[in-house]
Amino acid sequence: MGVAYSVGEVDHLFTFFVQWSPDMCTNSNNKKKSKPHFQNWCHVGKKNKGASSKQLSNPVATNWGIITGKEPKRRLSLCSSDSETEEPEYRGKVKAILPVLSDYSNLLDDRHLISLASHMPERTQGYRWQLVYSTAVHGSSLKTLYRNMAGLDSPVLLVVKDMQKKVFGAFSSDPFRVSKYCYGTGETFLFTFNPDFQAYKWTGENSYFVSGNLESLHLGGGGGEFGLWIDADLYRGSSFSCPTFHNAPLSTQKDFIIQDLEVWTVRN
Numbered sequence: 001m002g003v004a005y006s007v008g009e010v011d012h013l014f015t016f017f018v019q020w021s022p023d024m025c026t027n028s029n030n031k032k033k034s035k036p037h038f039q040n041w042c043h044v045g046k047k048n049k050g051a052s053s054k055q056l057s058n059p060v061a062t063n064w065g066i067i068t069g070k071e072p073k074r075r076l077s078l079c080s081s082d083s084e085t086e087e088p089e090y091r092g093k094v095k096a097i098l099p100v101l102s103d104y105s106n107l108l109d110d111r112h113l114i115s116l117a118s119h120m121p122e123r124t125q126g127y128r129w130q131l132v133y134s135t136a137v138h139g140s141s142l143k144t145l146y147r148n149m150a151g152l153d154s155p156v157l158l159v160v161k162d163m164q165k166k167v168f169g170a171f172s173s174d175p176f177r178v179s180k181y182c183y184g185t186g187e188t189f190l191f192t193f194n195p196d197f198q199a200y201k202w203t204g205e206n207s208y209f210v211s212g213n214l215e216s217l218h219l220g221g222g223g224g225e226f227g228l229w230i231d232a233d234l235y236r237g238s239s240f241s242c243p244t245f246h247n248a249p250l251s252t253q254k255d256f257i258i259q260d261l262e263v264w265t266v267r268n
Contacts, residue, residue, distance in 0.1 A: 103131040106260050107159045107167055115197040116157065120171060121187045124155060124266040132156065132175075133263040140234040142217060145263060149175040154267035155187070158219075160230075160237065163257045168192035168239070168250035170219045170228055172210050175265070182221075184209030190220060190227050192250040200227070200247035208244045220244035234261050 099113045108116075117125070131137075132152070133145045149156070152175040159169040173187040186202040188209040202209075208221035220227025222243035228250060230237045237258055239250040 100128045101131070101264075102128050105131070105159075105262060105264075106134070106136055107161050107262050112159075112167065112193065112197075115193075116171070116191065119189065119191070119199045119201075120157075120266070121155075121173075127266050129157070129264045129266055131262065132265050133261075135234060135258075135261045140258075140261075142212075142230070142232045142234055143214065145217075145234070146176060146178060146212070149177065149263075152265060154265050157264040157266070158228075159262045159264070160228075160258055161260045162237070162251050162253075163259050164252050165259075166192070166194045166251045166256075168194060168228075172219070174210065176210065176212055176217060176263070178212055178214060182208045182211045188219070190245050190247045190250060192248075194251060198248075200245040203244060203246050205243040205246075208242075220247065230258070230261075234258055 098110060099117050101108070101113075133148045138144050138148065154175065155171065155173050156175050157169065157171050158176075159167065161167050168191060170190050171188060173185040174183050177183075184207075186204070186209075188202065190200040192198050206222050209219065211218045211221070215232050217230045218226045218228070220242040225240035225242050226238065227242040227245050227247050228237065228239050235258055236255070238255045239247075240254055241247055241249065
């Protein structure tokens with residue numbers, strides 16, 4: 001909708017543009033100043049009653065300004081909400097919060113932490129990750145791993161790095177312990193960073209989440225194969241596809257040698 005200006009106001013507008021850019025308002029033939037065609041920019045109407053003819057008498061003192069073509073876009077972006085200005089590929093995505101570790105990790109970096117946190121259950125979000133067991137600190141013993149978890153009632157994250165420098169492991173809804181029967185819930189999953197992050201969630205086909213004895217620790221099963229199997233010395237392991245998670249082998253080799261192993265718990 002156009003803005004109505006009186007004839008007197010148009011004259012003052014003309015005076016402002018003459019001062020701002022004399023060349024624009026100069027006739028190239030006779031070198032005399034002529035009024036530009038304001039009709040293309042505003043509607044000229046009758047002067048309103050009570051309007052002062054001195055309102056635009058000083059163009060310099062008035063609140064006029066000339067902005068470039070890019071300036072309106074910049075100002076619009078400053079006034080827009082974050083959701084309007086962010087790139088389309090990030091719209092609708094929740095920004096991941098980097099978990100805080102209570103101790104230094106030999107296996108996990110920021111990339112690992114963000115990927116894992118986004119797949120862990122909501123009840124673990126916002127808590128510090130505390131180191132329960134590490135081969136670098138506690139040696140290589142499944143008995144020690146069990147002993148360090150005695151009395152623990154929070155979920156745990158098992159992270160393995162093999163001699164091929166592949167990182168993989170499992171999130172368990174329950175701490176590891178010796179048991180004749182399988183335990184855990186559907187929150188349990190396997191994961192690998194070989195080469196990109198992949199999480200293998202519960203399929204619902206069976207409930208062979210976790211089981212363990214003094215000779216080995218097992219995660220996932222069915223059909224005579226384990227999704228992840230680790231021996232008593234935390235030295236050898238294996239990973240096969242299993243019905244519990246329908247996972248691919250977590251490492252490049254189904255049988256592997258463990259270089260480092262860590263177990264973290266997520267609790268207040």
